[in-house]
């Protein structure tokens with residue numbers, strides 16, 4: 163089992179560069195499937211397990227991809243499949259984001275049901291409601307969702323019951339090639355939605371209002387691949403802001419965008435952290451003693467749920483008692499038990515956690531229960547007495563590029579200890595093996611599809627052997 167080892171007590175200082183945003187790059191990579199011609203060239207693509215997973219999904223669908231030096235080139239001219247199987251969707255729920263583009267481009271999509279995950283049940287009813295309103299027929303069976311439409315999707319007025327980030331993105335992508343205009347009401351407003359809209363518009367789409375609660379998408383005939391640079395990762399930036407604050411440090415976070423981090427900045431300032439926006443990022447300087455604050459997670463522009471556990475880590479060592487309320491996901495306090503192993507004093511009651519601050523944390527062996535929990539445990543370990551070992555790194559690798567290297571460059575005593583049996587098998591190798599197995603099964607169908615004319619191929623897609631149609 164790989165571990166991050168941290169010896170606490172070092173004050174962080176210096177500059178750290180933020181990578182491209184995981185939550186922006188995933189929908190943008192999915193959107194490259196909409197380009198019938200031209201190459202998509204996506205810059206600042208972070209080297210993350212989630213990106214590698216999506217890369218494999220896109221390849222299996224027929225995309226031609228190269229990935230070098232944070233630039234991914236994708237040509238999606240000839241798609242050969244419309245299915246994202248369980249192997250990938252299980253690894254990463256965001257694989258479900260290929261449904262909108264596949265439905266728009268090919269008129270059909272078959273995706274494994276993403277199911278729940280550690281932080282909550284995470285239904286996809288709002289995605290499906292949007293596709294149905296646009297004329298798609300949805301069938302659920304054998305753990306898969308199939309969506310199909312006769313002819314093109316039709317523009318529709320869709321009111322989202324919850325301002326879901328993924329549903330807004332999926333519907334936006336589907337609507338980009340629909341007949342007529344689609345209006346999404348109660349749309350999510352996250353910066354990643356705006357980045358996706360900018361990318362779609364550069365491809366030739368007509369998306370207006372992204373970043374507000376009402377998004378209008380006028381469908382166009384076709385979209386082409388273009389170059390795009392992904393926005394910096396606000397959650398990664400926020401995590402380094404917390405790490406700096408926890409150690410009483412002084413860190414410049416290069417690439418961080420103040421506007422995207424407004425609720426985090428505001429809470430840190432309330433606590434007594436000094437935040438300065440510079441020409442190229444955000445500087446965070448903290449005194450040793452910080453005041454406690456209450457935090458409630460909300461959809462953007464509220465305090466992000468993806469920063470809740472890191473913020474809780476900081477509150478554990480601040481002076482006073484804080485109330486943390488999680489309103490976005492129903493089960494996102496699993497890190498509390500791990501924090502308690504480090505001597506934290508926290509009581510959980512439903513969606514509320516009461517954090518008694520001012521604790522001297524002690525190093526411990528702890529496990530990341532989800533992606534951000536892993537980062538939060540690393541933050542806590544940075545100011546704990548003695549050594550901590552954080553395992554469960556497959557979560558952390560989904561969303562942080564070289565977290566140990568970046569923290570070490572700021573002066574932290576931290577390193578990653580690979581399990582001998584794992585060093586030869588980084589997680590993306592396992593993904594590749596899974597892909598190879600599925601491709602092997604699908605090979606005859608894919609070869610057959612490749613010999614057809616592109617237009618015919620798009621109408622009569624082969625089904626992979628692993629996918630049993632529920633229509634026939």
Ligand SMILES: CC(=O)N[C@H]1[C@@H](OP(=O)(O)OP(=O)(O)OC[C@H]2O[C@@H](n3ccc(=O)[nH]c3=O)[C@H](O)[C@@H]2O)O[C@H](CO)[C@@H](O)[C@@H]1O
Pocket residue numbers: 184185186188255256282283284285286287288289290324325326327328329350354461467468490491492
């Ligand atoms: C890849 C990506 O961008 N992931 C982010 C995205 O996830 P994701 O897009 O999955 O999150 P959503 O915004 O969809 O979920 C928000 C809430 O809506 C609920 N819901 C969602 C869809 C639906 O059809 N029905 C429904 O009830 C969810 O269960 C959750 O309680 O936004 C979350 C909320 O900011 C972040 O924590 C994730 O990091």
Ligand SMILES: C=C(OP(=O)(O)O)C(=O)O
Pocket residue numbers: 185255256468533534561
């Ligand atoms: C919950 C997260 O991501 P995902 O939606 O990909 O699980 C996250 O980034 O914290």
